Amino acid sequence: MTALSDAANPATAANPVNVASHRIADSLRHEILGGQLAPGTRIRQEDLAERFGASRIPVREAIRMLHADGLITMVANSGAWVSRLTLAECVEVYSIRERLEPLLLRMSMPNLSAETIDHLDALADGMAANTDVDYFVEHDRELHLSSYSGAPRGALWDIIHRLWNTTQHYRRAYATLVGVEGIGVTHMEHHLLVDCIRRQDPDDAERMLVTHIRRTRLELERHPELFA
Template sequence: MTIDDSLDNVASHRIADSLRTAILDGQLAPGTRIRQGDLADQFGASRIPVREALRMLHSDGLVTLVANSGAWVAKLSMAECIEAYQVRERVEPLLLRTSMPHLDGEAIDRLQAMVEAMEADDSVDFFMRTDRDFHLATYAGAPPSMLSDLIRRLWNTTQHYRRAYAMLVRAPSIGVTHMEHHLLVDCIRRQDADDAERVLVMHIQRTRLELQKHPDLFR
């Protein structure tokens, strides 16, 4: 690899990391056009690392690339979002079951601390970051696999709609979400995979059913 190639690689990761954060934090809404020239100017880079960054984000499920047209922040129809949640209901319990035997006491204590932090802070932004960290940490005991890659991509693709859900339920039923988090930690601590799967399916399904009531979120 030449020095120029190495610099382009560093630049592409820097651009991808910045865009990933902006998308996951809700700064760039689904359907937003991403212009390569604007990114190149913003980061003082050539088009080569910009194109590579967009390919990385496309692979992550965060960006849609259209040949000879451009790039957009990934957007889902309601049917696509519901399908993504139905897939999550089936595959995430499997990954959780694989992960649980490899989560030690220290890891479980960290999960408990995240649940308590979410209860103590009523900010949507904090909840979104910590809820994502919490669930991905419950899967961290599983070895890297196609399944773990698929689940991370599904989390990325549905992030905007999870944020909309979080804003919808903050007042009336956020307590139920916290309770389900506590139940998950308890199941993991007890190493009861059957109970953990049941709680997780219910947890994901509840979000899906709530989103189905709000088709306006997908316009």
């Protein structure tokens, strides 16, 4: 899911406005996904222009890109905010993920290299051995999105990437609430999922992934205070 850098992307390298908009978008994306900008935070164009030493044009383009990624919500004639979900909306997103992600995983599995699968194993081991919540949130995301990396980058991939973006804050809030020690079953599920992938058993992998996503949804439903 890593975007091309400005230097590696001829389209952005040739256009200073694109270079600036990607730089601004990358910085804000990192802050939103990293938890520095909480859901509901107002995004003001004039503040961003001053902060990044840029005109309003690349700032508006950066906001548009983050809106397309599901990280920012834009309201006509009102402004832009870091996207937030109600509990009902989050439950709906997880219900959609339960149905779509197993399909993307099935499409991806035949194209995953042995090196990629070894990397998934290493990510699962690393999370199980680390008690830092931010480490868990970052590497949990990497494990799942890496497991889909063998699938074509089409509409399904884009939808799932957006859904992951919109729920990132709530995964972090839940992990912080219960502590990494409180989600030990997640580590077991990660290892079982990687085992299914290594065995190239898409049926087992789909069942494991549905169980994994559903359990997180049910746990989030038990904590409505995370959405207050």
